[in-house]
Amino acid sequence: MNQPLNVFLRDQRVGTLWLDEGRRFLFQYTEAWLMKANSVPLSIHLQLQPEAFNDAQARPFFANLLPESEVRRAIARRLGLSEQNDFALLEAVGGECAGAVSLLSDDKLPDGHPDYRRLGDDELNQLIDDLHNRPMLAGEVGIRLSLAGAQNKLPVFFDSEAVHLPMGGAASSHILKPPIERVAHSVENETFCMQLARTVGLNVPESQILQHAKSLYLVNRYDREVNAAGNLFRIHQEDFCQALGVPPDTKYEAEGGPSLAQCFDLVRDQSIQPAADIASLLDWVIFNVLVGNADAHAKNISLLLTDSGPQLAPFYDLMCTAIYPDLAERMAMKIGGENRPEWIIERKWQAFAEEVGIKYRLIEKKLKEFSESLPELAAQTAQVLGDQYGDCVIYNEIQDLIKSRCTKTQRFFN
CATH class of the missing domain: 3.30.200 (Phosphorylase Kinase; domain 1)
Incomplete structure (x- = not known):
């Protein structure tokens, strides 16, 4: 049987993760962490409490720390583990995860010599x-x-x-x-x-x-910063699937994963700066549509869990997927009930406004600003990167797609 895993936030032990007789996850905060004056929860979905969390509550957070798909399969093969064994994989590779989380068995506790x-x-x-x-x-x-x-x-x-x-x-x-x-x-x-x-x-x-x-x-890494002593300091964070208690294998909305409405509600309910973060999340949505990033799912958005409270993390994993014929064309999360980019017309944005609780005139203003500025900014970006690293054909292909989508969007206002 796998031995329990000590769960750390930075260098503080905050809880224990273990398997019951049925190999189901159980997680419990330590009494010392619960008594600590400035203790914070491991996840919005795992608020501080003395009782243990069951498998349905605990597994989504911890499973979302692991790699996915072929990367996960290759790790499992390399280590002689079943790719479905979340606990064994966490035990094997969970020493340096996203955010400030580390999972360590008793025989692998930090020796103080990183x-x-x-x-x-x-x-x-x-x-x-x-x-x-x-x-x-x-x-x-x-x-x-x-x-x-x-x-x-x-x-x-x-x-x-x-x-x-x-x-x-x-x-x-x-x-x-x-x-x-x-x-x-x-x-x-x-x-x-x-x-x-x-x-x-x-x-x-x-x-x-x-x-x-x-x-x-x-x-x-936006979840790392240098502290006053000049050492790297881990900042805790979690992605939106973790915060919503959604397993990684259902990260796409089409599979039952989070919708944009749920993502906006999460920010509205949890962020310490909801107005600013909602505006930033809206910018992210519009940017992804106009640059052709169809893989913008809930694991590609995160919250920083600071001592002051949660706030939207910097964005990451931004890529134009639409220029690749072999990649999925449909968007990971729907705009007004639509995930086919060519079908996202003005009334879909109006429906989206209702879904996420934002006035349409603000979305219209943002769409106009982005669609007018992006083509020229894309050309400038291509010039800068070309000068720095050399020209690449992909820059022209992305610019062409951006021009096409921005032109289509501008027709809403003509």
Whole structure:
């Protein structure tokens, strides 16, 4: 039987996760954490209480910490585990997760000696080549890393000169993504969309392209910051599936996952700055439609769980998926009951306004602003990235799609 896992927020043990006789999840906060003056819940869905949470309550939060799809299968194969065994996978790779969460068995508790291993260019290139068979470096001694999502990625420490691997529980500062197989120029695509989002006013972390044997996408972790002592400090966060108690295998609205109405209600009910965060979430929705990001589901939005309370996290995983014929065309979350981009006309936005509780005139104003400014800003972004990293055909393809969608949107107002 798997031994219980100690659940940490940063360096504080906050609870225990274990399996009952039926191999169902149970989670319980420690008495010490409940008595602590400034204690915070692990999740909006797991508010502080002395009683243990059952499987239906606890599993969605913890399962959403794990990688998905082929990445998860490859990790399971590498470690000799069943890919359906959430608990065993958490035990194996849950040392450095999204937010401030770590899961550690008694025999793997922090030894107080976190460290980093510098990677030379050749070693980094070899590591990237190996990621397909060994995601998150699963099985390597001293490394226990986990990030949610279906894409191969690696938490690393980057000091502007070299990439380093976190060892012994050390915090990572960046996320490194290799090119996605069968998705041409994915690194350039995501870099372009993230830079464009920043230019248009969305709150996104800084990102860049590392040019090695392969182009690599490197993005700052928004859930990490440097404290007064100069050390990396973990900031707790959870994605919207975790906050709503939705398992990762139903993250898409078409599978019963969260809708945009539920996402806006979550922000409205939980954020310490609801007006600002609702406005930001609306910008994110409109941006995704106009740049062709059909994979904008509830695991791609998060809340920072700060000491002051929850607030919307910076946006991430922005990519133009619509230019790839083999990727799903339908949007992950519906606009006014419609997930086919070409069918999202003005009355769908009007229905969306009712669904999410926002006056349509505000949405109309935002649609007009974005559709008028995005084509020119996209051209400027392509110029900047071309000067910095070299031209890429994907920039033109994304610009063409943006122009088409913005032109269609502007017809609402003519």
